[in-house]
Amino acid sequence: KENKMVKICCIGAGYVGGPTMAVIALKCPAVEVVVVDISVARINAWNSDQLPIYEPGLDDVVKQCRGRNLFFSTDVEKHVYEANIIFVSVNTPTKTRGLGAGKAADLTYWESAARMIADVSKSDKIVVEKSTVPVKTAEAIEKILTHNSKGINYQILSNPEFLAEGTAIQDLFKPDRVLIGGRETPEGRKAVKALKDVYAQWVPEERILTTNLWSAELSKLAANAFLAQRISSVNAISALCEATGANITEVAYSVGKDSRIGPKFLNASVGFGGSCFQKDILNLVYICECNGLPEVANYWKQVIKINDYQKSRFVNRVVSSMFNTVSGKKIAVLGFAFKKDTGDTRETPAIDVCKGLLGDKASISIYDPQVTEDQIQRDLAMNKFDWDHPIHLQPLSPTAFREVAVAWDAYEATKGAHGVCILTEWDEFKDLDFQKIYDSMHKPAFLFDGRNVVDVEKLRDIGFIVYAIGKPL
Ligand code: NAD
Ligand code: UGA
Numbered sequence: 483k484e485n486k487m488v489k490i491c492c493i494g495a496g497y498v499g500g501p502t503m504a505v506i507a508l509k510c511p512a513v514e515v516v517v518v519d520i521s522v523a524r525i526n527a528w529n530s531d532q533l534p535i536y537e538p539g540l541d542d543v544v545k546q547c548r549g550r551n552l553f554f555s556t557d558v559e560k561h562v563y564e565a566n567i568i569f570v571s572v573n574t575p576t577k578t579r580g581l582g583a584g585k586a587a588d589l590t591y592w593e594s595a596a597r598m599i600a601d602v603s604k605s606d607k608i609v610v611e612k613s614t615v616p617v618k619t620a621e622a623i624e625k626i627l628t629h630n631s632k633g634i635n636y637q638i639l640s641n642p643e644f645l646a647e648g649t650a651i652q653d654l655f656k657p658d659r660v661l662i663g664g665r666e667t668p669e670g671r672k673a674v675k676a677l678k679d680v681y682a683q684w685v686p687e688e689r690i691l692t693t694n695l696w697s698a699e700l701s702k703l704a705a706n707a708f709l710a711q712r713i714s715s716v717n718a719i720s721a722l723c724e725a726t727g728a729n730i731t732e733v734a735y736s737v738g739k740d741s742r743i744g745p746k747f748l749n750a751s752v753g754f755g756g757s758c759f760q761k762d763i764l765n766l767v768y769i770c771e772c773n774g775l776p777e778v779a780n781y782w783k784q785v786i787k788i789n790d791y792q793k794s795r796f797v798n799r800v801v802s803s804m805f806n807t808v809s810g811k812k813i814a815v816l817g818f819a820f821k822k823d824t825g826d827t828r829e830t831p832a833i834d835v836c837k838g839l840l841g842d843k844a845s846i847s848i849y850d851p852q853v854t855e856d857q858i859q860r861d862l863a864m865n866k867f868d869w870d871h872p873i874h875l876q877p878l879s880p881t882a883f884r885e886v887a888v889a890w891d892a893y894e895a896t897k898g899a900h901g902v903c904i905l906t907e908w909d910e911f912k913d914l915d916f917q918k919i920y921d922s923m924h925k926p927a928f929l930f931d932g933r934n935v936v937d938v939e940k941l942r943d944i945g946f947i948v949y950a951i952g953k954p955l
């Protein structure tokens with residue numbers, strides 16, 4: 483019985499479920515991995531040549547194991563029933579209404595997955611929290627699972643994911659650590675070992691950390707809070723650089739040279755985006771408040787406030803330098819994804835910047851190598867926090883923005899523009915022919931670099947009026 487083949491089922495075929503399971507399948511040829519989702523469109527895409535997410539190296543991994551020991555299916559019940567290890571990697575957005583709205587994690591999708599597992603299971607299961615969840619979620623999940631357990635033994639593990647988009651495959655191949663939290667009972671330890679054996683196929687032993695459940699759940703929220711805090715710290719200093727003539731690149735480099743601080747993740751920007759930093763910090767803030775720790779809650783809240791400040795500061799800079807109005811002016815926006823090498827736009831700072839410019843009646847022309855026009859229009863039409871609630875994924879309202887055009891390349895976007903905003907650090911933006919862009923623009927030609935990708939001096943020599951985050955004006 484000990485030797486029976488491990489069958490893994492992952493509920494949720496998104497940015498986390500898809501790549502993590504593809505890598506497990508690649509590294510563990512003896513394990514059968516099935517990724518299931520309620521979204522038929524998503525599963526169809528995973529089974530096609532056009533995967534639903536853009537991630538460097540992903541195509542290659544999927545091609546190697548799809549149909550061998552990696553499968554994508556909408557038959558959720560069947561594969562949950564057959565699996566011994568079930569990963570749950572569904573979305574856990576911020577609640578938009580009710581208790582904790584705007585802060586607390588919405589566990590609706592998680593709960594329905596847990597209820598479904600309880601309904602269809604006929605044998606013992608290890609249920610793995612892959613989604614990022616509030617501390618103590620495992621306790622709630624356990625209640626749901628064991629409520630009507632028909633004698634089935636469920637072991638809940640917390641195995642948070644630390645991959646970053648754009649580098650997901652390399653992060654999964656060589657993770658800094660894999661974290662597994664479980665119950666400190668004999669059955670709990672056995673379950674931890676079973677999951678550890680999967681990762682041990684390619685991750686060195688010393689990088690697989692095991693903790694109790696609550697430490698694992700909290701470590702994920704804490705890690706994202708620390709990462710986001712670094713960005714807000716460097717962004718806060720960037721504002722002071724602009725006011726004083728210091729240069730944020732030089733300051734960040736000097737600060738990061740201290741081995742206690744380290745050089746990574748100190749790039750000043752127009753603000754952090756992505757589906758997780760804000761959501762997870764809000765979640766952390768809410769948990770602190772619920773535990774009677776308002777001072778701790780306020781401390782972390784500040785990370786988000788500085789991020790919002792950085793985005794509005796950028797918009798204000800654009801408008802104020804263009805003689806206090808962008809009304810009727812064409813502003814080119816280069817980059818819409820929340821970072822390079824992904825087509826993901828969730829919580830991208832570009833949404834807030836574009837909304838700010840539209841609020842001042844600009845007409846904007848957007849180019850991003852990986853984001854579709856449909857996605858951009860939908861993002862700009864959506865309210866804050868609504869993006870991860872499928873009920874809102876409705877067709878475009880007739881009020882789609884007429885002031886927003888989407889261009890097929892950077893030259894088209896910038897042609898006849900009064901100003902250019904660089905909002906994503908795509909490599910191709912570094913090598914643009916800026917003389918050609920300058921020649922096609924209205925003068926004075928403004929360029930606002932929200933990612934510090936251009937050579938400011940070179941552009942000033944061409945004739946641009948350049949503003950770059952944290953750089954002398
Ligand atoms: P996602 O929205 O891309 O994917 C979630 C998928 O779950 C969707 O395809 C949805 O249709 C499916 N789903 C929802 N309810 C379901 C159900 N009951 N049964 C079957 N399928 C269901 O989300 P994601 O970006 O993959 O994130 C998933 C979780 O991982 C979140 O908690 C997130 O915080 C965490 N996380 C994300 C990242 C990242 O880089 N995106 C990194 C680490 C952790
Ligand atoms: C982040 C974490 O890095 C992952 O470890 C974590 O697993 C993930 O969140 C998650 O929980 O979802 P991700 O959001 O995909 O990953 O990408 P990051 O590289 O962290 O970038 C987040 C945002 O911060 C981007 O908008 C990026 O442009 C910005 N950023 C990043 C900066 O502005 N400056 C930096 O120095 C680094």
